[in-house]
Amino acid sequence: xxxxxxxxxxxxADLAPGQEKLLNFDNIVLKGEELDGDPVDFSHGDVDVFExxxxxxxxxxxxxxxxxxxxxxxxxxxxxDILEDVAAKLFKYSSTPINxxxxxxxxxxxxxxxxxxxxxxxxRGDKVAxxxxxxxxxxxxxxxxxxxxxxxxxxxxxHLDKAGINLEELEHSFKDGVxxxxxxxxxxxSGVVYSKDxxxxxxxxxxxxxxxxxxxxxxxxxxxxxxxxxxxxxLNIVPKENILTIIGPSKTESLSGFRLGVAYGSxxxxxxxxxxxxxxxxxxxxxxxxxxxxxxxxxxxxxxxxIRAHQDIRDTLLELFKDAGFEVRMTEAGSYIFPKIxxxxxxxxxxxxxxxxxxxxxxxxxxxxxPQFTDCIRLNFSQDKEKAVEAVKRLITVAGYYKNEK
Amino acid sequence: xxxxxxxxxxxxADLAPGQEKLLNFDNIVLKGEELDGDPVDFSHGDVDVFExxxxxxxxxxxxxxxxxxxxxxxxxxxxxDILEDVAAKLFKYSSTPINxxxxxxxxxxxxxxxxxxxxxxxxRGDKVAxxxxxxxxxxxxxxxxxxxxxxxxxxxxxHLDKAGINLEELEHSFKDGVxxxxxxxxxxxSGVVYSKDxxxxxxxxxxxxxxxxxxxxxxxxxxxxxxxxxxxxxLNIVPKENILTIIGPSKTESLSGFRLGVAYGSxxxxxxxxxxxxxxxxxxxxxxxxxxxxxxxxxxxxxxxxIRAHQDIRDTLLELFKDAGFEVRMTEAGSYIFPKIxxxxxxxxxxxxxxxxxxxxxxxxxxxxxPQFTDCIRLNFSQDKEKAVEAVKRLITVAGYYKNEK
Numbered sequence: 096x097x098x099x100x101x102x103x104x105x106x107x108a109d110l111a112p113g114q115e116k117l118l119n120f121d122n123i124v125l126k127g128e129e130l131d132g133d134p135v136d137f138s139h140g141d142v143d144v145f146e147x148x149x150x151x152x153x154x155x156x157x158x159x160x161x162x163x164x165x166x167x168x169x170x171x172x173x174x175x176d177i178l179e180d181v182a183a184k185l186f187k188y189s190s191t192p193i194n195x196x197x198x199x200x201x202x203x204x205x206x207x208x209x210x211x212x213x214x215x216x217x218x219r220g221d222k223v224a225x226x227x228x229x230x231x232x233x234x235x236x237x238x239x240x241x242x243x244x245x246x247x248x249x250x251x252x253x254h255l256d257k258a259g260i261n262l263e264e265l266e267h268s269f270k271d272g273v274x275x276x277x278x279x280x281x282x283x284x285s286g287v288v289y290s291k292d293x294x295x296x297x298x299x300x301x302x303x304x305x306x307x308x309x310x311x312x313x314x315x316x317x318x319x320x321x322x323x324x325x326x327x328x329x330l331n332i333v334p335k336e337n338i339l340t341i342i343g344p345s346k347t348e349s350l351s352g353f354r355l356g357v358a359y360g361s362x363x364x365x366x367x368x369x370x371x372x373x374x375x376x377x378x379x380x381x382x383x384x385x386x387x388x389x390x391x392x393x394x395x396x397x398x399x400x401x402i403r404a405h406q407d408i409r410d411t412l413l414e415l416f417k418d419a420g421f422e423v424r425m426t427e428a429g430s431y432i433f434p435k436i437x438x439x440x441x442x443x444x445x446x447x448x449x450x451x452x453x454x455x456x457x458x459x460x461x462x463x464x465x466p467q468f469t470d471c472i473r474l475n476f477s478q479d480k481e482k483a484v485e486a487v488k489r490l491i492t493v494a495g496y497y498k499n500e501k
Numbered sequence: 502x503x504x505x506x507x508x509x510x511x512x513x514a515d516l517a518p519g520q521e522k523l524l525n526f527d528n529i530v531l532k533g534e535e536l537d538g539d540p541v542d543f544s545h546g547d548v549d550v551f552e553x554x555x556x557x558x559x560x561x562x563x564x565x566x567x568x569x570x571x572x573x574x575x576x577x578x579x580x581x582d583i584l585e586d587v588a589a590k591l592f593k594y595s596s597t598p599i600n601x602x603x604x605x606x607x608x609x610x611x612x613x614x615x616x617x618x619x620x621x622x623x624x625r626g627d628k629v630a631x632x633x634x635x636x637x638x639x640x641x642x643x644x645x646x647x648x649x650x651x652x653x654x655x656x657x658x659x660h661l662d663k664a665g666i667n668l669e670e671l672e673h674s675f676k677d678g679v680x681x682x683x684x685x686x687x688x689x690x691s692g693v694v695y696s697k698d699x700x701x702x703x704x705x706x707x708x709x710x711x712x713x714x715x716x717x718x719x720x721x722x723x724x725x726x727x728x729x730x731x732x733x734x735x736l737n738i739v740p741k742e743n744i745l746t747i748i749g750p751s752k753t754e755s756l757s758g759f760r761l762g763v764a765y766g767s768x769x770x771x772x773x774x775x776x777x778x779x780x781x782x783x784x785x786x787x788x789x790x791x792x793x794x795x796x797x798x799x800x801x802x803x804x805x806x807x808i809r810a811h812q813d814i815r816d817t818l819l820e821l822f823k824d825a826g827f828e829v830r831m832t833e834a835g836s837y838i839f840p841k842i843x844x845x846x847x848x849x850x851x852x853x854x855x856x857x858x859x860x861x862x863x864x865x866x867x868x869x870x871x872p873q874f875t876d877c878i879r880l881n882f883s884q885d886k887e888k889a890v891e892a893v894k895r896l897i898t899v900a901g902y903y904k905n906e907k
Contacts, residue, residue, distance in 0.1 A: 106779070108775065114576060137872070141570050155561070179578075203786070210780055218508070352565070353787075354784070370513065371509075374615075374638045375616045377519070380609070380760040381760065383757060383788075
């Protein structure tokens with residue numbers, strides 16, 4: 096096998112969210128009956144139900160018609176006035192000052208920001224700490240840049256007052272030579288939020304061992320139960336040159352189809368990211384960039400209502416899962432639930448396939464978030480509530496077909 | 502210097518086209534006077550003058566409003582019906598059959614396609630043949646994936662009936678172990694088209710030595726003087742698994758602001774590209790993808806008129822450059838002129854800076870296309886004709902200020 100083939104075997108995207116249309120159903124043996132109902136795709140949110148920020152399309156049209164060439168061709172890091180606007184809004188939001196000239200970049204989606212950030216910090220052989228479970232791409236990025244994966248466990252199921260990061264393991268990884276630490280807060284897939292105490296301790300460890308940290312705060316606006324959130328950068332403990340924060344309007348704000356993400360922090364990392372962007376995609380979609388002006392400028396009450404509606408769906412689905420004996424932690428932020436199915440007789444990757452076949456329900460297998468999560472599935476509950484409830488009922492029924500005999 | 506810093510030093514994008522707003526003018530000593538006139542940015546085409554294909558924006562709006570979620574979240578390689586449509590149109594255009602299920606991918610711009618293609622074929626230490634001069638990113642991509650650059654010369658100035666590739670050098674590179682060959686046809690920056698004889702010989706060499714070839718045909722629709730064009734893939738000489746063709750609607754069609762590119766060919770390379778896209782940017786901007794339906798479906802006569810207008814600008818500018826004693830080959834396709842300034846006393850990177858300061862004219866230094874092109878500059882002449890003529894006159898005047906004394 097060539098080196099390239101070898102590398103790509105580690106990137107296998109066949110079971111990644113969004114790729115379910117390409118699933119291979121060979122060798123799948125079905126048990127029980129097929130269940131009727133509206134198909135629901137929990138692999139991502141439904142932007143027909145939770146629509147993009149009002150005015151986004153109008154603003155795109157304005158950019159196309161009025162601004163023209165200057166909008167189509169921006170500097171790779173993004174158009175200046177948009178960077179200024181976003182930097183000011185993020186300063187207000189995260190209490191972190193951002194120089195719009197050299198401390199911020201617009202990317203094609205937050206995935207684009209993560210890729211550039213990883214490429215700007217990881218060299219072959221570098222040790223990189225990641226959390227398990229965490230966003231599936233983090234581990235793949237480390238593989239792609241030929242870093243050495245250093246997993247740190249998150250005991251997300253067994254706490255209520257904190258996310259559950261194993262800080263001893265994290266410090267051990269730093270002592271052992273880890274150069275970069277990548278994690279998302281709120282955690283994807285479990286929806287837990289790191290406590291202020293946890294974030295502060297992480298910050299002190301990063302400072303002590305002079306590590307680079309990439310923190311993905313994509314879902315930090317959608318906080319439930321009036322929870323507080325601690326922006327790592329705002330603590331002013333990690334030196335500015337060591338930290339990069341990633342955020343974007345693809346989730347709560349439903350602007351995903353425009354492919355927009357933002358990274359801010361270390362000048363040096365941002366500068367490398369822009370040089371990498373020059374050969375990866377040149378710039379975020381030129382016309383789309385202007386839609387960032389709608390971000391953090393939502394109509395009054397819009398965000399509150401969006402959070403309320405999601406909290407309502409969360410409560411209903413969680414009750415269904417708990418009643419059915421699934422182990423699950425309550426989502427504290429974002430739109431993910433990560434239930435653990437006890438006594439399942441097949442692995443979650445096969446379960447994902449039978450579920451799609453028998454119940455028209457699409458979910459993401461737990462193994463995307465860490466190899467040990469063979470009995471977990473992730474659902475994005477940003478969906479039509481009634482349809483989601485019916486779909487989760489079918490999911491629970493199908494899980495019953497594949498339980499181990501007692 | 503760390504390995505990452507070392508790598509990024511090779512990617513330096515400060516002088517890349519589109520980044521001129523970030524130019525550093527320290528240590529630049531001006532000679533002669535400042536010239537007044539309308540600023541012209543020859544680093545890219547002006548989409549306010551040559552507008553996007555009519556109906557593109559309407560189609561984007563249709564995709565956003567009518568198609569919704571299925572448009573925002575497509576499979577990473579692109580939405581199925583769009584892939585089918587584009588595959589059928591490209592089959593007709595390039596006489597190359599394309600299976601829309603597994604032989605084609607939509608990417609964020611053709612830059613995105615090039616990056617993914619390079620990542621899917623180049624491993625550390627692999628020898629990669631490139632042409633000099635050729636598109637500036639090709640060499641940077643080889644650096645980024647830590648391949649070994651194997652430059653092959655294009656004697657573009659001294660032929661009329663062919664591009665001027667040194668086929669002996671190319672064969673020598675293949676004998677020497679080159680695994681991948683990347684080139685653009687029409688050539689960027691010189692605007693020359695490879696003859697059928699050259700393309701055929703290249704194809705036979707690729708087959709003989711079992712090399713992967715990535716051919717960038719981005720500008721192949723904009724052919725002047727009724728020139729014929731040979732699509733490498735259409736010859737059916739290179740085995741299908743060894744070839745990838747890249748094309749997109751960013752140039753002649755002025756859809757650049759939507760960031761759309763397409764790659765087709767080898768199933769295996771396409772499959773790896775999609776797996777890489779999963780961690781690079783997930784997918785091309787969801788809403789933008791639908792605009793590909795306007796591509797190759799332009800109103801009758803629209804493309805002919807676009808070519809006629811560009812040929813007219815080309816003729817006028819070439820005459821100015823030739824009269825002023827610049828060495829230049831006539832552009833055969835695309836919108837680039839790559840004149841050589843004889844007896845310039847400063848290098849082209851400094852010339853680019855003084856030109857911007859003294860004449861409000863932005864061009865790209867020849868060194869972006871190969872280190873030896875220190876006395877060349879590239880202009881994209883897809884501009885308002887009158888302004889472009891005045892700008893080239895100023896350029897010639899400023900070049901006069903910096904000529905060596907005889």
